[in-house]
Amino acid sequence: MSQSTAGASSGKPKARPKYLDLRQLSMDQPIPxxxxxxxxxxxxxxxxxxxxxxxxxxxxxFIAATAASLGVIAKLLLLALLFAYVYHFCAGIRFLLLDKHIGVEREAARLSAKIVLGASVVLTLLIGVKVW
Amino acid sequence: MVKRNVVGAHYGLRDWIAQRATAVYMVLYSVIFVLVSLAIPSEHLSLRAVLTAPCMRFLTLLFFLTLCYHAWIGVRDIFMDYVKPLGLRLALHVAAILVLIGYAAWAAKILLLLGA
Structure with a gap:
């Protein structure tokens, strides 16, 4: 806001807000x-x-069939979804803390992002071993 | 002429709060689920045993209802970000609402018919 008004008053071309197309951004991004x-x-x-x-x-x-009796593909899919749930859980807690302005500094945010990635992998493996 | 300030319907803030409130409940439920699983002796441990533990049926039903509400806000945000044609976006919104209501009813049916 303040940038564009300053640009207009000094006669220079306005620094227009840049439209970032999320669909074209590569995965070469900071961890957060x-x-x-x-x-x-x-x-x-x-x-x-x-x-x-x-x-x-x-x-x-209803059939009281256990997860151990599943086929290989169903097991892998379940494991992937378990990871998705655990990951969404960990990252979600991080976002709740960020909403509370906890850990918003760059270094803290990078560290917590790494913790989210590590913790979700470890938790997925722990639960996976426990279930199978 | 009535002078009005057009400020939107304020559903943005309401949904923002709802998304976080449902998230917090699902976090608590997940922890309770793990604790109940750990409390059951391993020879009797099954998903059925966890879900029929005291209060778990109600807490699980509440979990699925909050999950569907949370998922609605999430997929709506995704459609708003990536689907630009208005007609297609509205159709996807309607489809998401319908399937999520269906999933909630499906989960309720499973839990109610689970038996003691």
Missing amino acids: AVVSIMHRISGAALFLFLPFLLCMLEREA
Whole structure:
């Protein structure tokens, strides 16, 4: 706002707000940006595969079939969705803390982004080992 | 003439709060789910055993309802960011609302028919 008015008063061409097309940005981004877009992708994946998860729930609840008796593809898909959930969970907590203005400085934000990535991998493996 | 300030419907802030409130509930539920799983002896441990533990059916139903509300706000934001043609965007919004209501009903059915 203040930039554009300053530009107009001094007669120079206005510094117009740059339109960033999110679809054309590469993945060569700072870690917090990667964590942010992965949060969106994992959320979209969870939404898209929600019917699959409800099928699994129905199967376990009524046939009492365990996750161990699943086929390889279903197991891998479940593991990927487990990671998506755990990742969305960890990154979501980070965003809640950022909303509370906790850890907004650059170094802290980079560190917490790394922690989110590491913690979600470790938690996924722990839960995966426990379930299978 | 009535002078009005057009300031929007304020649903942005309401949804912002709702998205975070539902997120906090899902975090709490996830922790409770893990604690209940750990409390059940491993020879009796099953998804069914966790879901039929005291209060868990209600908490799980609440989890799925908050999840659907949370997912609605999330996918709506994605459509608003990436889908520019208005007609297509509205169609996707309607489709998302319908499937999410269906998923909520599906989850409720599973939980109600789970048996004691």
